[in-house]
Amino acid sequence: MIRMGRGSKNDQPESPVQPYNTPTSTPTYQYQSEAVAAPTRAVTDSESMARDIKEGRLSGFVGHGTVLTGETHFQAMLRVDGQLQGSVSSESGTLIVGTNGQVDANIAVASAMVNGNVNGDIIATEKIQLGRTARVIGNIQTPRLILEDGALFEGNCSMVKAKEAVESRAAQADSQGRSADYLSTQSDETDDEEETLFTDSSVDEDEDEDEVKADAAII
The missing domain is CATH 1.20.5 (Single alpha-helices involved in coiled-coils or other helix-helix interfaces)
Known part of the structure; x- marks a missing residue:
């Protein structure tokens, strides 16, 4: 009698057919970093003041937390980071009002650079520059006026x-x-x-x- 059925070869479980994947070579990209110049570091107020002192251009300084009241006269350059009240005058000097500075006085100078608060009139024979943090309430008289974006000025201007x-x-x-x-x-x-x-x-x-x-x- 002949017995029909699967042979011994068919008794073993068939292993799943693995698809043959052709290995693909992944291209290697090398990126060459370009030399980028480091941005120039901004000069701080203290560094600028130190440079002015070293070069002998700064003739007076009112520090933060200092309050002076009265008439102020100077020759070359005066920087105010504190509070100054009264009047400020100089025939050929430059007045610098720092970010934390406040001047409650009428000013008559050659040039004025304001980054802080000024409550009073400013007369400059050369120019007036108001930085982006400046806040000036008063009249301005100067042949040249520079206003940066963000500066606040309330008053009359005569050029x-x-x-x-x-x-x-x-x-x-x-x-x-x-x-x-x-x-x-x-x-x-x-x-x-x-x-x-x-x-x-x-x-x-x-x-x-x-x-x-x-x-x-x-x-």
């Missing part, structure tokens, strides 16, 4: 009159200089004339003395 005043002072100074040169020239000419007269007088006296001596010799 034409300031420019005319600067030109008038320059013309007056030029006129005085020409007058001084003219007077100096006149003085030199007068000195030359006096020297010539003195020389001629000396020559005449010498001639008279020679004539007297000649007459005495004849006698």
